[in-house]
Amino acid sequence: MNTHAVRFTDASLTDGQNAVWSGAMSTPMRLDVIRRLDGAGLTAIEVSSPALFTQCLARGENPWQFIEAAREQCPQTVFRTTINLMTGHGKHGTDILSTDVATHWLKEFAAHGVQQVIVMDPLIAIARLAPVLQAARRLELSAIAALPFVEDAIYSDAWYGEQARALVMAGAARVMLRDESGLLTPDRVATLIPALKAALGDTPLDLHTRCHTALGPMVVLEALRLGVDGIDTALPSLANGASLPSITNLVRALSLIDIATNGLDMSVVRSANAVADDIAEREGFPRAECWVFDLAPYAHQLPGELAADLMRSLPDTGRNRHLNAFAVECDRIRRDMGTPPMVEPFATPIAEQAHLHVAGMPRYAQLRPGIRRLVQGIYGSLPGVVNAELQCRVGTFEVCKPATMEALRENTPGATDLARLTAHVSGFNIKNLPHPLPPAQLRYQTLSPFETLARGLLERLPHYASLRVKGPDMEIVYQQLEG
Structure with a gap:
């Protein structure tokens, strides 16, 4: 029997809803799910990511308000976030976050009740990563360094071992093998995980994988058998396909191979998943689907x-x-x-x-x-x-120095540091970002089918002179009036 305790982190509200619902999960929807997940015995719940911030701002929501409200409703739950030191916005000084800006970003997460942070630099540039990992630790955040997995001959097991050792030396408290493309196979895991474990020594190793090839659950089971400490999962409604493995399926499978999942309350997990199912039904979001194997x-x-x-x-x-x-x-x-x-x-x-x-x-x-x-x-x-x-x-390009907080303050007089940071990291012009950051409607409205239909018609009404829907015991007529 595997004797080490498996750590499960739920990423349904970030990567799960990104992959299955195209990022359409609003703040009230996320709050309805996370309040049901509280008490499930999860090691952590991921509450924020760079993509989630951008999605919230595009909808006119305040991404910080969700974290604040979730913290009030889930006081004992450990919250995790992800930051990427490369933004890719393509604007002067914003392609890479400076250590100064990244540190202030971490301070805001710590102040809002986040306890864990995954720090990612896709090129694993230690000179960029080390000061940010060390800043996270000074802020008493659990600093998890991401090790992106790539299926290519130049990325050997030995190469990954070297990178893992470098990340620990740089200040990582944990290292996460991050397979966002779902490319890992049981055969590759059989050699890669032991190589990483040997390189890391006592430093814990986590795994984040997806289900693009349908091998994700099998990869997770093999990785846990080989001693991986933490696994990212999702609720069944937001799992599989391009998303993460389903926690319910994993727990069921782990019981068959005698690996303990101490502390998990699956009745709480099922309750949270039922809420996600209801949201999908009401909003017309797609159901999670397993993908077949493909090369x-x-x-x-x-x-x-x-x-x-x-x-x-x-x-x-x-x-x-x-x-x-x-x-x-x-x-x-x-x-x-x-x-x-x-x-x-x-x-x-x-x-x-x-x-x-x-x-x-x-x-x-x-x-x-x-x-x-x-x-x-x-x-x-x-x-x-x-x-x-x-x-x-x-041609070549003289790399712009990443913007510092001082430069952001000079360029955005009158704005708060929180608004400056939020706009800079998310690629928004501060002038187009409501100030103060917009409040969100924090209660998800559970509408009846009639109310949902009426709301949908109202949204379409500006494009038509009139709309009419007729069904059993029901008729809805909207008419545009001149003047």
């Missing part, structure tokens, strides 16, 4: 939400037959870019460029802005060799 993800290596968007768009655009061509083109472009890991801010521009080529544009006739920045080297040294012809074409 295409090993070529395109798209992370969660990008892979989900791709699979949703294929039937609509009639491009099913182009999937393999698109996957191969993603791989070709990534190699031309110096073989970066397929995570943000690299994955989106590579996918956009591949779509252009597959649609018929001559290769690199136009360059997506993110591709241009990659070739120019503004993110730093890449693992592979950048295409010499492209590099000659776009």
Whole structure:
């Protein structure tokens, strides 16, 4: 029997809803779910991520208000967040977060009741990571360093072991093998996990994987058998496909192979999942689906939400037959870019460029802005060799110094530091960000089918002179009146 205690962290409200519901989960919806998850015995719940901040601001919500309200309702639950030191916004001084800005960002999370932080630098640049990891520890945040997984010959088990040791030396309290593209297999785990465990010594190792190839649950079970300490999971309604493995399925499977899951209250988990199910039913959100095994993800290596968007768009655009061509083109472009890991801010521009080529544009006739920045080297040294012809074409770029808090204050007089940070990290112009940050309606409205229909019609009414719906014992008529 495996004797170490398995740590389960729920990422339904961040990566799960990103992959399954395309990021449509509002603040009231998340609050309805998290209040039911409190008391489930989870090690932590992930309450924030860079993508979630952007989604909230785009909806006119205050992303901090959710964390504050969740903390009030779940006083004993450990909260986790993710920060990425590369933003990819493409604006002067904002592609990379300075240590100063990242430290202030961490201070805000600590002040809002977050206890764990995953710090990610996709290129694992220790000079950037070390001061931020150390700042997190000074703020008494549990500092988890992300180790992005890439399926490529240059990323060997020995290479990963070296990177893991470097992250611990840089100040990581834990290291997370982060497989956002769901590429791990049981065979690879069988050699990689022991190599990482040997490199880390007493430092705990966590695993974040997805289910693109349907192998995610099997990978998790093998990883736990080999001594991985922590696993990211999602509620069944927000699991599988491009999302994380379902916690209920994992717990059931672990009981069959005699691995203990001490402290989990699955009745609480089922209650939270029922709420998520109800939200999906009322809002018309898609149901979570398992994907069948396919080799295409090993070529395109798209992370969660990008892979989900791709699979949703294929039937609509009639491009099913182009999937393999698109996957191969993603791989070709990534190699031309110096073989970066397929995570943000690299994955989106590579996918956009591949779509252009597959649609018929001559290769690199136009360059997506993110591709241009990659070739120019503004993110730093890449693992592979950048295409010499492209590099000659776009030239090199003198890396802008990341903006400091002092520079942000000079450029945004009158704004609060919290508003400055939120806009800067999320890629919003501070002038377009409501000040103070907008309040959110914190209670999710559970509407009847009639009310849901009426609301939908009202949203469409401006586009029509009149709308009329008739059914059994019901008739709704909306008429635009002149003047």
